[in-house]
Amino acid sequence: QSVLTQPPSASGTPGQRVTISCSGSSSNIGSNTVNWYQQLPGTAPKLLIYSNNQRPSGVPDRFSGSKSGTSASLAISGLQSEDEADYYCAAWDDSLNGLYVFGTGTKVTVL
Amino acid sequence: QVQLVQSGAEVKKPGSSVKVSCKASGGTFTTYDITWVRQAPGQGLEWMGRIIPTVDTTNYAQKFQGRVAFTADKSTSTAYMELSRLRSEDTAVYYCARGTLVISITGGTNYYFDSWGQGTLVTVSS
Numbered sequence: 001q002s003v004l005t006q007p008p009s010a011s012g013t014p015g016q017r018v019t020i021s022c023s024g025s026s027s028n029i030g031s032n033t034v035n036w037y038q039q040l041p042g043t044a045p046k047l048l049i050y051s052n053n054q055r056p057s058g059v060p061d062r063f064s065g066s067k068s069g070t071s072a073s074l075a076i077s078g079l080q081s082e083d084e085a086d087y088y089c090a091a092w093d094d095s096l097n098g099l100y101v102f103g104t105g106t107k108v109t110v111l
Numbered sequence: 112q113v114q115l116v117q118s119g120a121e122v123k124k125p126g127s128s129v130k131v132s133c134k135a136s137g138g139t140f141t142t143y144d145i146t147w148v149r150q151a152p153g154q155g156l157e158w159m160g161r162i163i164p165t166v167d168t169t170n171y172a173q174k175f176q177g178r179v180a181f182t183a184d185k186s187t188s189t190a191y192m193e194l195s196r197l198r199s200e201d202t203a204v205y206y207c208a209r210g211t212l213v214i215s216i217t218g219g220t221n222y223y224f225d226s227w228g229q230g231t232l233v234t235v236s237s
Binding site: 002031033035046047050056090094099101102105 | 146148155156157158160161170172206208212213215219220221222223224225227228229230
């Protein structure tokens with residue numbers, strides 16, 4: 001089961017800013033960096049943000065990530081219809097049970 | 112950019128085993144690790160573990176220990192995931208992905224997956 005908690009859903013109209021939170025603990029987000037993945041319907045996940053706030057080549061700068069303490073956030077500014085997808089945070093976990101953990105996932109809907 | 116191509120869908124009986132392959136092209140297979148992630152229907156992502164092909168080292172999520180085995184054939188740049196004693200709850204799409212692990216100088220581990228296979232649907236049904 002996921003040890004990183006995300007809201008199940010978020011929504012916005014085109015052009016709006018949407019923020020997704022990710023809450024963890026000292027053994028994962030508190031000690032290690034956070035990554036974010038985007039999963040469009042029926043496709044494999046795609047790396048969106050790594051090392052808390054770095055964008056891989058090709059990812060629009062509308063996507064940004066941040067981390068503070070044991071929580072992290074993903075912001076999507078200038079929301080577009082093609083951003084409708086599931087978003088997952090993830091981090092290395094130093095506890096014996098984990099090693100790597102994903103968030104519960106957030107479904108973003110563009111109204 | 113490495114590309115990962117997985118084997119096709121499988122239908123298995125409860126109690127049997129399944130072996131999924133993941134072939135890498137582009138890049139050097141032995142300079143990164145291969146991680147396995149699964150996703151049950153309508154559910155989130157679940158990390159199963161990883162293999163480092165250069166040294167054949169594996170790490171398994173505690174949930175799967177004893178029931179899963181990762182192997183890698185460096186000569187064909189192909190990684191394998193075998194899951195045994197299948198049950199209906201193992202019905203899921205199984206993904207392989209390229210893992211990059213970096214230990215920062217300030218401490219902390221960054222581990223992320225920048226290339227993914229297309230996924231393999233494994234259905235467990237009697």
